[in-house]
Amino acid sequence: MPSLNSLIPASHNGQLVLTALISSTVVALTILGAQKSLKEERVRDLKRSIHEAIDEDETGNAIPDFSSQRTSTSDSIPYDEALIAEHLSRNTSFLGPEAIKQLRNAHVTVVGCGGVGSHCVAMLVRSGVGSVRLIDFDQVSLSSLNRHAVATLADVGTPKVDCLKKHLSAIAPWVKIDAVQRMWTLEHAAVLLGGPQSYVVDAIDNLDTKVDLLAYCTKNNIPVVSSMGSACKADPTRIHIADISLSQEDPLSRIVRRTLRVSHGIASGIPTVFSSEKPNEASPNLLPLVPPTEGEAGDLAPMAGFRARILPVLGTMPCVFGATLANYIILQLSNFPQPTYGLWKDQTKAYAQMHANLTGQESRYRGNEKGTRLPMSEADLGYLVEEVWGGRSVVSELTSRLLFTRWQAEGTWGEERTPQDDRLTMDKIVVMTKDEVRTHEEEVLKKGRPVEEVYPPEVLERVRRGFERGKAWKVFRV
Structure with missing residues (x-):
């Protein structure tokens, strides 16, 4: 093991450098110690x-x-x-x-x-x-x-x-x-x-x-x-x-x-x-x-x-x-840049469009009935599309260009009816894309084909589960 004397440089310049390093270290430790003591005193005062x-x-x-x-x-x-x-x-x-x-x-x-x-x-x-x-x-x-x-x-x-x-x-x-x-x-x-x-x-x-x-x-x-x-x-x-x-x-x-x-x-x-x-x-x-x-x-x-x-x-x-x-x-x-209302996306325009399209379909279904009114609001349709149907088409499970449609025909397309006949309710409609609604309207609502004949079992199962959710959650709707 080397002795202390062996660590000291033999030359005069080396000794000066070592002395300077030791002095700098002592000064730094003294300053840090003083700052620490001052900070501790401030914390005690606080x-x-x-x-x-x-x-x-x-x-x-x-x-x-x-x-x-x-x-x-x-x-x-x-x-x-x-x-x-x-x-x-x-x-x-x-x-x-x-x-x-x-x-x-x-x-x-x-x-x-x-x-x-x-x-x-x-x-x-x-x-x-x-x-x-x-x-x-x-x-x-x-x-x-x-x-x-x-x-x-x-x-x-x-x-x-x-x-x-x-x-x-x-x-x-x-x-x-x-x-x-x-x-x-x-x-x-x-x-x-x-x-x-x-x-x-x-x-x-x-x-x-x-x-x-x-x-x-x-x-x-x-x-x-x-x-x-x-x-x-x-x-x-x-x-x-x-x-x-x-x-x-x-x-x-x-x-x-x-x-x-x-x-x-x-x-x-x-x-x-x-x-x-x-x-x-x-x-x-x-x-x-x-x-x-x-x-x-x-x-x-x-x-x-x-x-x-x-x-x-x-x-x-x-x-x-x-x-x-x-x-x-x-x-x-703080005037920090942020969206005006943060996370919430306003879907009211989309729900209004869904409501208008469904109203139009119901009018055509009932023989171009004038003044057709739906017994459900735009907010009701928003609840259905987001919660009951999960924001997805029951046919393709796509999430864009969604509209509502009657699921099954309960009479002849275009037949005039009294206001009480077969009135549309929330438990009779499903969500599809715009193109799928057009096909569904032609095959099921106009031609009267059974949905079991038009759609595969997995689609029928999704519809069944959706109707069950809507029925179970209906009691919570005020």
Whole structure:
């Protein structure tokens, strides 16, 4: 083994080089050590300040005055900007520094802080939004823990807004968080939504309150984005964000859309997160309420007038809904280039064309009947083509140029009939390509050939399965 002396160069120049290398190494290690100590001290200061922020948490039912709400983070406790920059470094590298500045000057109000709302606000706070207001009257329950973003067993029985403020202040204490434990009402809307609003998030599960909030924001030009129901859903790939006028096959969005149109004259202009997943025979339904204690079911409701019911909720789905809301807001506030309504493709024109073609066929089938009307809407045909028939022709399984046609003739082609005779219904039509419809019309509907004679067994089996799906899912159509 070589000795230490043998490692020292014999020449004077070599000794100078070695000395320089050792000195440089010592200086570098000293600098790195000092930087590490400084960073550790900053982290310790930050952790100490977190406790201070939590201690300042206030509770109570009084409605605070938000008329002088400031959207800048400058009125918060000052924190080391280097630490905040490191916290937001991944978002900054994606969105750019100017977008982060806009987010830190933004103010978002989240109404409804359950599964969806909690995940939304958690991601807003983590992603750099500088000021948030939380509005919810409810408390954390044991059943909340399967889907709430931050709640723990220790939080059960405490207000949801206070729970969120406590935990999120420990994550990003430089964010201004207003916790308002109240039910949002139209009567107090001007106060609860006082001050500049970058966005309002509707994560409410009560129909009347949801409609009031969406109408108020729309009429007062307040940007708002709404979440529809995540209960009884299990497929995250079917979650979309689109204008409320384009939402489809979601019972909550359908009744909200209808109520807004009838009561407030609002038909569009509200970005909406919804699931196009269709219920089937395996889908869960509302479970019967089994009270854990004696008394009326209404005694279990958090507020008078609210129906106590048990919603089957897969905990992952509210998380995805909430993250989708937050993602939309972050990109909008950052002016990040994106399609106006993201994933959802508007097929309304295609469904209208299908409806017109089927109406024309039915008129010809009934002896050129004037004023032929179908007992089904364009949305009904959209449901059939996408869900019952899987967006494919029953003959070739192709996906382009699709139209509807009667499957079997129930009388002579061109024969005049009374309006009650052989009226077309959803369980009598199938999907084919345009050319296949022309052939089917000629061979089956005009010549009266049996479908068993025209089509091979595999086509007949696809049609049989489709009709069975339509029959099974019909009970879920509102």
